[in-house]
Amino acid sequence: MATKRIATVTLPSLILIAAGCSPSSDITQSSSSISDYHGSASITQGRATTIEPNLFECKNGRSRVAGVGEIADSEGKIWTVPAKNHFTTATKAVDLYEECANITPQGLADVDETNIPTAVIDEDAEVITGYIFADNYFELYINGKLIATDTVPFTPFNASIVKFKVNKPYTIAVKVVDWEENLGLGTENNRGKGFHPGDGGFIASFSDGTVTGQDWQAQTYYTSPIYDLSCLSEIDGKRLSESCTTEGTDAGEDAYAAHWETPSTWMKQNFDSTSWPQATLYSEDEIGVKNKKAYMNFIEKFSGAGASFIWSTNVVLDNEVLLRYQVK
Secondary structure, eight states: OOOOOBBBOOOHHHHHHHTTOOOOOOOOOOSOOOGOOSSSEEESSOEEEEEEEEEEOOOSSSSOOOEEEEEEEETTEEEEEEEETTTTTSOOEEEEEBBBGOOOOOSSSGGGOOOOEEESOOSSSOHHHHEEESSSEEEETTTTEEEEEEEOOSSOOOOEEEEEEEEESEEEEEEEOOOBBTTTTTTTEETTTTEOOOOOOEEEEETTSOOOOSSSEEEEEEEEEEOOGGGGGETTTEEEEESSSSOBBBBOTTEEEOOOOOOOOSSSOOOOOTOOOOOEEHOOOOOOTTTTTHOOOGGGGGGGGEEEEEEOOTTTTTEEEEEEEEOO
């Protein structure tokens, strides 16, 4: 259990950082001040308190530690990182591929799809099958009902299958989370750096022809690490961090994070998401899946079905993203 740390994001401390008192010596800081940030986010600084040491134990191999933490902003509001989730309480999706459970088929021909549990939204509806790959974690809602969560919150990478009965039109809502080892800092030990930002990615196809693409919506709710708050901006509903550094560092303990309150009804069919930006598309090379069997063994149900990887505008720094799409 980590020591409780209350973020002290006060004007004097931010001015010191902007003036050159860098929290991480190998990340170049700008000369901006807190007045350069005019966004709607709440800002925290530093490492979060661990409230859940690890959500997942790999029974066959190794997995990264998937902890959950809490951190307070300067006004005392508590934020959960990397995200509030239903991993321990909700129905899990069925694994297409999951090394920790020794589920490693070479392709769909080796998968028995007949006994997949079916979530019922409408009794008189057709059964729809969905194929999902998330980097790292997803929670799937149909018309506001939580259908399933991912079975692995962090790594190793896995793929999932779900079934549900629903009439058209219906709304798909997905919470996607790029997990973190350094809670509150948006980073992991990777590529030779102790504080390296991870990247996300989500792709799915459904048997009714629905696929992830640019016509989906994607809104950011947690961005980290940020070493210079002036790099953040908001334009036409987009929460932009494209000007922020995505380089790894060995000194990221004092990084900032931006948090936005999640609407309680964001997954509902009647939720007004007209202000949300459209999803950004990413290639398989950008997400880095061509060496991932959990993806490549079922590629005909992903890019082969016309689906694209989607996320917010920053697949590296935006760690909690909410997705929505209406199937007509």
